[in-house]
Amino acid sequence: MRTYGDLGLIELTKKFDGVLIKDVVVSLEELSNLSESLHHEVRSSIDLIYEHLITLNKQSLPKDLMVRVGGLSSGIIWKPLSSVGIYVPGGRKAYPSTLLMAAVPAKVAGVKKLYVAAPPRKDGSVDPAIAYLALKLDVRKVYRVGGAQIIAAMAYGTESVDKVDKIVGPGNIYVQVAKFLLQGIVSIDGIEGPTELVVVADETANPDEVCVDMEAQAEHGTTSVIALLTTYDPLLNYVEKCLEGGPNTYFLIKVDSLEHAIEVVNELAPEHLSLRVRDPYTLISRVENVGAISVGRTPSALIDYLGPNHILPTNASARFRGGLSVYDFLKAIIIADGSPTKELLRAVRVLASYEGFPIHGRSVEITYGRT
Amino acid sequence: MRTYGDLGLIELTKKFDGVLIKDVVVSLEELSNLSESLHHEVRSSIDLIYEHLITLNKQSLPKDLMVRVGGLSSGIIWKPLSSVGIYVPGGRKAYPSTLLMAAVPAKVAGVKKLYVAAPPRKDGSVDPAIAYLALKLDVRKVYRVGGAQIIAAMAYGTESVDKVDKIVGPGNIYVQVAKFLLQGIVSIDGIEGPTELVVVADETANPDEVCVDMEAQAEHGTTSVIALLTTYDPLLNYVEKCLEGGPNTYFLIKVDSLEHAIEVVNELAPEHLSLRVRDPYTLISRVENVGAISVGRTPSALIDYLGPNHILPTNASARFRGGLSVYDFLKAIIIADGSPTKELLRAVRVLASYEGFPIHGRSVEITYGRT
Numbered sequence: 001m002r003t004y005g006d007l008g009l010i011e012l013t014k015k016f017d018g019v020l021i022k023d024v025v026v027s028l029e030e031l032s033n034l035s036e037s038l039h040h041e042v043r044s045s046i047d048l049i050y051e052h053l054i055t056l057n058k059q060s061l062p063k064d065l066m067v068r069v070g071g072l073s074s075g076i077i078w079k080p081l082s083s084v085g086i087y088v089p090g091g092r093k094a095y096p097s098t099l100l101m102a103a104v105p106a107k108v109a110g111v112k113k114l115y116v117a118a119p120p121r122k123d124g125s126v127d128p129a130i131a132y133l134a135l136k137l138d139v140r141k142v143y144r145v146g147g148a149q150i151i152a153a154m155a156y157g158t159e160s161v162d163k164v165d166k167i168v169g170p171g172n173i174y175v176q177v178a179k180f181l182l183q184g185i186v187s188i189d190g191i192e193g194p195t196e197l198v199v200v201a202d203e204t205a206n207p208d209e210v211c212v213d214m215e216a217q218a219e220h221g222t223t224s225v226i227a228l229l230t231t232y233d234p235l236l237n238y239v240e241k242c243l244e245g246g247p248n249t250y251f252l253i254k255v256d257s258l259e260h261a262i263e264v265v266n267e268l269a270p271e272h273l274s275l276r277v278r279d280p281y282t283l284i285s286r287v288e289n290v291g292a293i294s295v296g297r298t299p300s301a302l303i304d305y306l307g308p309n310h311i312l313p314t315n316a317s318a319r320f321r322g323g324l325s326v327y328d329f330l331k332a333i334i335i336a337d338g339s340p341t342k343e344l345l346r347a348v349r350v351l352a353s354y355e356g357f358p359i360h361g362r363s364v365e366i367t368y369g370r371t
Numbered sequence: 372m373r374t375y376g377d378l379g380l381i382e383l384t385k386k387f388d389g390v391l392i393k394d395v396v397v398s399l400e401e402l403s404n405l406s407e408s409l410h411h412e413v414r415s416s417i418d419l420i421y422e423h424l425i426t427l428n429k430q431s432l433p434k435d436l437m438v439r440v441g442g443l444s445s446g447i448i449w450k451p452l453s454s455v456g457i458y459v460p461g462g463r464k465a466y467p468s469t470l471l472m473a474a475v476p477a478k479v480a481g482v483k484k485l486y487v488a489a490p491p492r493k494d495g496s497v498d499p500a501i502a503y504l505a506l507k508l509d510v511r512k513v514y515r516v517g518g519a520q521i522i523a524a525m526a527y528g529t530e531s532v533d534k535v536d537k538i539v540g541p542g543n544i545y546v547q548v549a550k551f552l553l554q555g556i557v558s559i560d561g562i563e564g565p566t567e568l569v570v571v572a573d574e575t576a577n578p579d580e581v582c583v584d585m586e587a588q589a590e591h592g593t594t595s596v597i598a599l600l601t602t603y604d605p606l607l608n609y610v611e612k613c614l615e616g617g618p619n620t621y622f623l624i625k626v627d628s629l630e631h632a633i634e635v636v637n638e639l640a641p642e643h644l645s646l647r648v649r650d651p652y653t654l655i656s657r658v659e660n661v662g663a664i665s666v667g668r669t670p671s672a673l674i675d676y677l678g679p680n681h682i683l684p685t686n687a688s689a690r691f692r693g694g695l696s697v698y699d700f701l702k703a704i705i706i707a708d709g710s711p712t713k714e715l716l717r718a719v720r721v722l723a724s725y726e727g728f729p730i731h732g733r734s735v736e737i738t739y740g741r742t
Contacts, residue, residue: 041721042721042722042725044718045717045718045719045721045722045725046718046722048714048715048718049715049718049719049722052440052441052715055438055440056438056440056445056446059436059438059446060436060446060447060703062433065430065431067426067427067430069423069426069427070423070677072669072673072677074427074677074678074679075427075430075431075679076431076679076693076694076696077655077664079658079659079660079693081690081691082659082660082690092727093725093726093727094725094726095726096722096725096726097722097726129725165690165691166691180555183554184551184562186691187688187690187691187692191555208737209734209737209738212730212733212734212737212738213734215730215734216728216730216731216733216734218730219728219729219730219731220728280708284448284706287450287704288450288453289450289453289702290704291704291705292704292705292706292707293448293704293705293706293707294706294707294708295706295707295708296708297738298443298707298708298709298738299731299734299735299738300734301719301723301728301731301732301734301735302443302707302711302719302735303705303707304723304728304731305718305719305722305723305731306441306443306445306707306711306715306719307445307705307707308445308446308447308705308707309705312705313702317558318702318704319452319453319536319558320452320536320537320557320558320702321558321702322447322450322701322702322703322704322705323447323703323704323705325447325703325705327698327703330693331660331689331691331692331693332431332693332694332696332698333658333661333662333663333664333689333693333694334662334663334664334674334678334679334680334683334693334694334696335655335663335664335665335666336663336664336665336666336669336673336674336677336678336679337651337665337666337667337669338669340673340677343419344419344420344423344677346416347415347416347417347419347420347676348416348420348672348673348676348677350412350413350416351413351416351417351420351467351468351676352672352675352676354413354416354464354465354467354500355464355465355466355467355468356463356464357587357590357591357672357675358590359583359586359587359589359590360587360590360672360675360676361672362583362587363580363583363584363586363587363670363671363672364670364672364673366579366580366583367580367583367668367669367670
């Protein structure tokens with residue numbers, strides 16, 4: 001990418017997508033025309049969900065913090081990242097919900113420069129819903145290029161692709177490997193793999209709702225990992241029958257207790273947990289490692305569209321990271337200002353001396369006098 | 372590491388540190404004896420700074436968030452990581468302040484299993500201040516092993532080294548490369564390189580304080596990057612003289628305006644910014660990319676000991692991450708519970724259908740009825 005630039009992107013798009021594109025960036029006029037072709041019902045649905053997500057994400061925005069302790073004011077100033085590239089996977093269909101889930105928290109965090117990359121359709125254009133949202137979100141540029149090549153381009157920059165500070169979004173294995181390899185050069189949200197859902201249910205769960213919830217997450221592809229852990233035999237039998245003949249493999253497991261089920265969940269660290277039990281909030285206090293929890297009858301598909309986010313940790317990375325949020329687009333800048341107490345200054349000098357940094361101690365002494 | 376386990380660690384410690392250790396884990400008895408040998412003044416200094424950092428970090432702890440919008444309750448539940456390994460570099464001296472800076476936010480976040488790794492001293496023991504702090508922090512195990520080998524051991528586990536979810540802390544180039552290569556297997560805080568300080572000063576800055584601040588950060592090693600950007604010629608000349616003959620290279624640069632200086636800072640994205648100007652807070656609003664800001668006369672060495680943290684982004688990674696904080700040890704678990712309005716449900720069905728996920732729509736319909 002660093003060597004071949006835009007021409008490399010056009011060449012690789014021809015090779016991998018079988019589409020000959022004339023330019024990498026979709027023009028404003030083209031976006032506008034595509035956007036106008038979008039069905040009004042899809043448009044108003046996007047608008048409604050956009051507003052919903054804006055409201056939710058604003059709630060989780062942290063405030064700057066400055067506290068005075070021991071004479072010293074210190075804390076955290078939150079600053080947004082300057083530029084973010086959002087990868088929106090393509091394929092048979094387009095996924096405007098993914099663009100919403102990535103862009104809304106970035107926007108609310110205050111990121112000024114957003115870029116969108118999506119693989120081209122057969123005619124070289126991008127999807128109308130993506131075009132509509134890109135205009136609505138005031139995105140700087142939309143790239144009609146998918147795959148590992150556009151990830152590399154956003155990490156290093158080309159003639160028409162701007163280098164960004166962070167790249168987020170799901171994508172196929174090539175996209176994820178590119179993100180993995182380029183981390184350090186560019187920040188990434190994480191490596192997103194196939195969908196995972198674990199349903200934990202007792203006798204209060206509605207069997208048809210359990211069944212369709214599992215089928216819905218299986219709809220993401222045959223590599224989805226879908227499991228039911230239940231204490232209730234009749235539910236197990238019902239679900240086994242209703243899922244029969246589906247294209248996916250499901251894990252249906254009888255457990256001794258709901259507490260045991262949560263232990264298994266914490267070991268698996270799945271992307272989605274559906275908690276269909278009498279007293280979900282008692283169990284939630286035991287949950288350690290999951291990406292998202294849909295509580296009671298709430299279908300996990302609601303999280304896919306109403307969030308707060310559907311870009312979630314997979315492949316056991318819920319051990320160490322959560323779902324995408326405004327925090328992925330903010331940096332905690334450390335700040336200190338003031339004159340600490342004599343006791344604290346003395347402690348600083350003692351520790352600096354212990355660690356072999358006498359000038360650290362001297363800088364304190366010259367500023368505040370001997371203590 | 373996966374093949375050779377503890378014996379591999381002992382072998383590599385002999386090879387790289389020239390120290391023959393009998394076992395990897397420092398026993399409780401040994402920690403206790405070492406701890407008792409610590410000078411009381413160092414102990415009370417550590418205690419005072421520990422309390423200071425606990426107070427600061429508690430202030431930045433986020434609350435769980437659950438908001439009801441459009442009939443749906445949703446939000447974020449914060450959960451701590453289960454296990455964290457802290458690398459404390461060794462060498463000529465020991466760095467209890469680094470252990471404090473890594474462990475206190477982890478502790479405040481609620482991490483239950485903390486582990487500490489530090490290279491052994493010549494006699495195979497660990498530093499008394501590290502031993503004292505490990506006991507105070509209720510650390511699970513202290514490993515007397517440094518270098519890339521202990522990073523790999525904490526990522527994969529050995530007979531006596533427990534596998535952790537995240538590894539944090541500075542270290543030499545081998546330690547950092549090991550962290551870089553193992554990310555994905557284990558979460559890391561970032562890649563920490565040599566210290567960086569940019570001082571931005573006008574005519575109100577005290578020249579001796581500027582000078583000693585620069586010398587103090589240069590004390591971290593000859594690879595430190597230290598610069599002064601000033602609008603005031605006499606300060607430039609003074610600092611040039613006072614730094615003469617030091618072991619480090621300093622960059623002393625005249626700028627047209629303080630605004631221009633901040634633009635340069637945002638391009639450099641340095642670890643430390645010292646803002647020694649008449650009106651610092653006006654300039655701070657323009658700062659985008661730095662790890663930490665010491666305001667006015669506040670020496671940057673104070674941040675090294677009183678924090679809120681001194682584990683900060685280097686090598687321009689302040690573009691996309693901040694200083695270590697409780698957020699590095701927490702995960703935002705997404706949660707949703709309830710019955711959204713008919714309008715939202717319809718929007719979900721429309722968008723799910725547009726994206727080719729009809730069963731997502733059906734799962735909503737079966738749960739809430741046709742809308």
